[in-house]
Amino acid sequence: MSELPPLFTPFSLRGVTFPNRITLAPMCQYQAIEGVPNDWHRAHHGRYATSGIGCAIVESTGISREGRISPGCTGIYNDEQVEAWKPITALYRAQGIPVFMQINHAGAKASTKRPWDGMDPLDEGSDEPPWQTVAPSAIPAREGWHTPRALHESEMAGVAADFAAAAKRALAAGFDGVQIHGAHGYLLHSFMSPWSNRREDGYGGTLEGRMRLPVEVARAVRAAVPDDVPVMYRASCVDGEGGGLTLDDTVALSKELKAAGVDLMDCSGGGIPAGMRLAAMKTGPGFQVPYAHRIREEVEIPSMAVGMITEPQLANEIIAEGKADMVALARQMLREPAWPYRAAQELGLEDPASILPKLYAFYLKIAA
Numbered sequence: 001m002s003e004l005p006p007l008f009t010p011f012s013l014r015g016v017t018f019p020n021r022i023t024l025a026p027m028c029q030y031q032a033i034e035g036v037p038n039d040w041h042r043a044h045h046g047r048y049a050t051s052g053i054g055c056a057i058v059e060s061t062g063i064s065r066e067g068r069i070s071p072g073c074t075g076i077y078n079d080e081q082v083e084a085w086k087p088i089t090a091l092y093r094a095q096g097i098p099v100f101m102q103i104n105h106a107g108a109k110a111s112t113k114r115p116w117d118g119m120d121p122l123d124e125g126s127d128e129p130p131w132q133t134v135a136p137s138a139i140p141a142r143e144g145w146h147t148p149r150a151l152h153e154s155e156m157a158g159v160a161a162d163f164a165a166a167a168k169r170a171l172a173a174g175f176d177g178v179q180i181h182g183a184h185g186y187l188l189h190s191f192m193s194p195w196s197n198r199r200e201d202g203y204g205g206t207l208e209g210r211m212r213l214p215v216e217v218a219r220a221v222r223a224a225v226p227d228d229v230p231v232m233y234r235a236s237c238v239d240g241e242g243g244g245l246t247l248d249d250t251v252a253l254s255k256e257l258k259a260a261g262v263d264l265m266d267c268s269g270g271g272i273p274a275g276m277r278l279a280a281m282k283t284g285p286g287f288q289v290p291y292a293h294r295i296r297e298e299v300e301i302p303s304m305a306v307g308m309i310t311e312p313q314l315a316n317e318i319i320a321e322g323k324a325d326m327v328a329l330a331r332q333m334l335r336e337p338a339w340p341y342r343a344a345q346e347l348g349l350e351d352p353a354s355i356l357p358k359l360y361a362f363y364l365k366i367a368a
């Protein structure tokens with residue numbers, strides 16, 4: 001038997017084994033009603049549950065109603081939502097693909113319109129009225145956006161408890177683990193960034209203060225789930241242009257998160273100041289891989305690379321060269337849900353169709 005390309009080797013975190021290193025990155029669908037996923041989400045995930053990926057991370061899902069980004073965002077704060085997620089996790093389970101939920105509080109970037117409605121703050125004419133947003137400091141995420149209310153020190157334990165309750169509900173819905181969303185300008189990232197966190201109490205100021213809420217959340221989530229359940233953390237490793245968060249800060253955060261029981265750092269970037277879309281950052285193939293590489297080496301924690309990884313050769317090299325343990329793809333998987341099969345073919349997997357569901361594999365093998 002020939003040696004497996006590194007991209008197609010299994011990888012484990014705690015009690016969960018991923019059949020390969022290809023991850024479906026979390027992608028908001030903006031099509032839920034009152035946080036409840038529906039036919040759209042089932043169809044969307046059906047495409048990927050049959051694609052041969054090694055891990056799926058479902059979209060940013062609100063830990064509370066106010067924590068949703070938009071009225072179309074999914075939630076995990078009530079029983080109806082737990083029930084509605086079950087058929088989606090079942091799709092992945094039937095194919096042996098571990099599935100994670102990204103749990104989030106959108107902070108100052110909550111209460112926004114769906115992308116196709118402009119992604120501006122909700123207003124009185126929107127299908128759902130705007131709601132009061134919260135943040136470390138009363139600074140709008142962007143000029144003209146809602147002014148958030150600065151969270152009081154006494155409210156921090158409640159935020160951590162909401163994340164922990166969300167993690168428990170995610171497991172009840174059949175998820176294999178959770179990913180804490182600490183990126184893209186949402187609540188936890190906004191605590192990390194000196195641009196958005198101007199607090200002078202124990203939750204701001206020094207790097208230690210800025211890290212405090214993210215670390216408390218990680219501890220609370222770890223304590224809420226069994227030992228064999230992995231917890232991932234997605235960080236914006238650096239702010240966008242004009243922000244203040246540095247990679248050194250994120251290395252320090254990763255050390256603390258590792259000690260708090262986080263198992264993998266998913267290394268993204270940007271989101272503060274808001275409006276710095278990916279296109280506005282210096283992007284190119286694998287542009288965020290250096291973050292995943294440095295954190296993996298320096299913190300000795302598994303890492304995930306994401307951002308313009310579109311070609312199998314690049315994805316395979318990232319794993320082969322030890323720059324990350326897993327790779328996540330978002331837009332390329334929208335373009336090409338059969339990407340893992342193409343990757344298996346191009347990287348010379350002995351039996352490329354073997355990564356697909358058995359019926360597909362059976363017929364593709366006959367056709368080969």
Ligand SMILES: Cc1cc2nc3c(=O)[nH]c(=O)nc-3n(C[C@H](O)[C@H](O)[C@H](O)COP(=O)(O)O)c2cc1C
Nearest residue numbers: 025026027028059060306307308309329330331332
């Ligand atoms: C439609 C869409 C929705 C997204 N939603 C989320 C999300 O819910 N959570 C998140 O952390 N990132 C989200 N992202 C960012 C992706 O996970 C990914 O980090 C980014 O698109 C870069 O990867 P890519 O170049 O493979 O697209 C989204 C991206 C897209 C295209």
